Amino acid sequence: MSEQKPFIDIRHAKKSFGTLEVLKDINLQVDRGQIVAIIGPSGSGKSTLLRAINDLDPLTGGEIWLEDKQINMDLPHGQYERHINKVRQEIGMVFQHFNLFPHLKVRENVTLAPKMLKGLSDAEANALAEEQLTKVGMIERIDYYPSQLSGGQKQRVAIARALAMKPKVMLFDEATSALDPELVEEVNLVMKQLAEEHMTMIIVTHEMGFAESVCDRVLFMDQGVVVEEGPPEVIFRNPKSERTQNFLRKHLAGQHA
């Protein structure tokens, strides 16, 4: 909120599944280069919010803007499709379960979208894939199938795949929580590196330590509302709300027991 116009601007976001209100009037502004963590108990609506940003779960109310473009527009079907496909190219997303394409090799996972959507030639796409895979340390596995990789390796490829579209924003939805503990660090390292390059990121996570070390701001969500937000030092060490305190206490108990 340091600049005039936020890079990502979520205004009065509302979302219901049937009668279940999952997001209740959420507001969130993210500046260019800022890194925001979202924490909160299961079912609080974190994923739903993240998915709303590229309209995977369209909102039932409110607006989402990326720079000067509104994302969740109400357009006739064909127009909407063209619009959203364009927008999504600018937003990289990384999922808990990687969602790599199992029938394609690592290389093809990365080149598929650039070739199809940006009309890159084979050579260009290959160069791009090699660049991104080098960045995440996966260049040696370029000709493997996803099934031949560990979880941490899969997630790094998934990040490279998203980066290959040169997105303006990266969204991470519990990118490490499906990983064996030993594999978490390698993925976190890649994310830290992105942070250093000033990629704008929104990160849903259960890892308080990681959130504290890379994020500019932390949001605590519960039952569809933002209960508290602020710099990590404050949220983690000195939360105001009782709900936040409770959550953090339980969470740390479960983790270290």
Added chain:
Amino acid sequence: MSEQKPFIDIRHAKKSFGTLEVLKDINLQVDRGQIVAIIGPSGSGKSTLLRAINDLDPLTGGEIWLEDKQINMDLPHGQYERHINKVRQEIGMVFQHFNLFPHLKVRENVTLAPKMLKGLSDAEANALAEEQLTKVGMIERIDYYPSQLSGGQKQRVAIARALAMKPKVMLFDEATSALDPELVEEVNLVMKQLAEEHMTMIIVTHEMGFAESVCDRVLFMDQGVVVEEGPPEVIFRNPKSERTQNFLRKHLAGQHA
């Protein structure tokens, strides 16, 4: 190792799958009432060892004894079946993915084996089920189907199911690692309670905190051998072997990052 004769005695356990040696001369003695944790990287043979104890993955060499009975005996088929079915009734096992019977209600999951194998009447079996489900805090869900339960609840029912056979030993194979972080604690609590009742247990786990707080002894396995074993204080705070140190460092990095 306080008594003369160990309660569980694993001698020179060897196991190969084809040419792959998964267990290489493992020795492990557990006394009655002792609680042993097994830790180690993925693929080190922890599950294989645990499964060998009730002969689910029969050893290719070595012996396993429970009190004064050898478990992995070489008998003619019919005799072996009778023998192993008896032995398994004395060994409770809890799996990472619960393996509840989805077509049966919680109550029937618990009563099935006692009714069938111990000839309990409906009334006796019901009383038993209620007792065990109360113990794990699942009595209210007695008439639910597994699909209607959360992961933590499923695992508690799985524990009750094993306990209903009044086993002498309980084996846990990563009982909490398929659970959402917040649900881990409710299962850990049940296991702690068992520890207080002096149930003999062998626990494969990735949760160092939990292992430290309940176990009498910790084994670190890597590549089919026991690299190091000792009291949790020593293994976790002051491991001798470099492999253990490495593992713990990586592991804790991943966990708290």
Added chain:
Amino acid sequence: EELGKIKEAGVIRIAMSGAYPPFNFVNDSNEVVGFDPAVGAEIAKRMGVEVEIVTTAWDGIIGGLLANKYDAIVGSMSITEERQQVVDFVGPYYTTKRAIFAKPGGISSAAELSEAKVGLTLGETHEAWAREMGYDVRTYKGLPELLLELEHGRVDVIVNDSIAAILAMKETGQDYVMITDFETEEFGAGIAIRKGSPELAAAMQGALDAMMEDGTYLEIANKWVGGDIR
């Protein structure tokens, strides 16, 4: 020996396709009627036994006889040398000739046949003949399919027994021309029985002769075919 068994059972089982009017076919009451059943019934009557009619697909009809599924085929089967190697024939109980039909304005002489697509029924005597002549042969399940194919020009001519074909065309209202300038042969249709039962053959032949003698045969023929076809 076969004869004894039939007498003992009191019934003779005769087979036909049930799809070859006017010789054998199902009427509006789903009964198998026609010249063949009538002849079969009359023979049975004269032998002092009941008759039971079995309908079965033509491709398997001799197989069924050999496998003792019935005692005789009274189904307008032409007597040929090849068939005589595996079954014995009683009769002939009628004769017919091979006929070739074409669309009006199409093929009109036997000389053109070598250029034509010739349709016939699988397993009939005409098939072997046409192949021997070196014609371009297409085989089908039965006369209805043949007539459809001729109608749509996918075959140029069809080869069939004259009587059945003429009656069929009357039924369907189609008017095809018969090619007349080829050397036609007469065929005897016989009753097929398993080999090695001379008594049965004699008894059936006797009955057949007797009905031809006393006018019953003519009555039957007039009723179903509209003339004597001996």
Added chain:
Amino acid sequence: MDYALMQRVFPFFLDAAWITILLSVLTALLGVTCAILGTAARLSRFPLLRFLGAAYVSLFRGTPALIQLFILYFGGPQIGIQLDAFEAGVIGLGVNVGAYMTETMRGAIISVDKGQGEAARTLGMSKWQAMRNVVLPQAMRLMIRPLGVNLNTLIKSTALVAAISVVELTYTAQRYIGSTYKPFEMFLIAGLLYMIIIYVVGLAVTWADRKARLN
């Protein structure tokens, strides 16, 4: 379209449809029996039984049912098997569909999560107890739909017995085609009746499937 003719012969097609249904029911019963034996053999711990089970499936699925019927019906007497056409039809088709159903059942059983059998065994149940109480009830649900597909195929393949002189729906149509030269009308009636039978069976299978999945 000759509707008057269709109306006249329709009752006889109905009679024939009953033959088709009867044939289907008996064949299905025999098929399921064969499949249970076949599945037991294929999952047995005796290599010889496993081999016999596999050979049964392979031979009967590997050759056309029509040919099997011919061999049984026409060839049977040469080796002393005398069957009337209906019996031969039921036995021939039943043993044939049994081979397909064996694979369906075996597939359902082995696709029940391995952990289920293991959990039962660790409680001390014998192999058979685990199979009967834990694995089979779950496999049952998985096999209803694919068995329904087998049944659908079976109903249609009863048309094959026309070739060995059982007058069921298809041969009724063929006989009338022979007599009336009206193939489309006749096949239309037969086709309609087949569709009704298959539709009803399909409803029953869906109902059973839904019921099995209810919990």
Added chain:
Amino acid sequence: MGLDFSVIPKYLDIVLLGALWTIAITVGAAVVSFFGGILLAVIALYAPAVVRWPFRVFSFLFLGTPLLLQLFLIYFGLVQIGVDVPAFVAGVIGLGLHFAVYNSELFQASILAVDKGQIEAARTLGLSRMQALRKVVVPQAVRDVIPPIGNNMIALLKDSALVSVIGVSELTLSAQRAIGSTYRPFEFYVLVAAIYYIINLGMEAVLRRVERRIQASK
């Protein structure tokens, strides 16, 4: 009458020629059934209702009636409305469409079974629905369903015998022709069964290889 296999050599060339026809029909129909099945599945799952319903009726017609009738209608029926398809083509189309409907059921199930996350991942990259379907979902669905599709292809081989009703001289018809001349049904049917079985074994071997190839990427 005893068995006498000495009659076979004289007719072996007819029977083997029939086997070639059988293989040709099977291959042709297999191709039709494979791509037709994918197309039908995609229509059934994603097309608007106006398109879906006619196809549903079409599918039910094929599922609900014997193949024999379908072949007959395609060959003898279409020509009545002016579409003259040669017998071989009618056989390939009839047999192919019949099994396309069966395959489509399998494809539908396997398309639905492809993890929802796959489409989402493709969509978040900016691929359109059709692009995601074509490049991500269908290839996976096809891969997962190869074994049962293979079984359908093997069933198709055996049902190719029915194409004889429209006069294609495939294996079964050739045998009947030989039997028509020799009246030795048992011998020829055993021979034909053996030939079908060999073709069948060949198909199974190919299928196993394909499965192993697929397994390698899993």
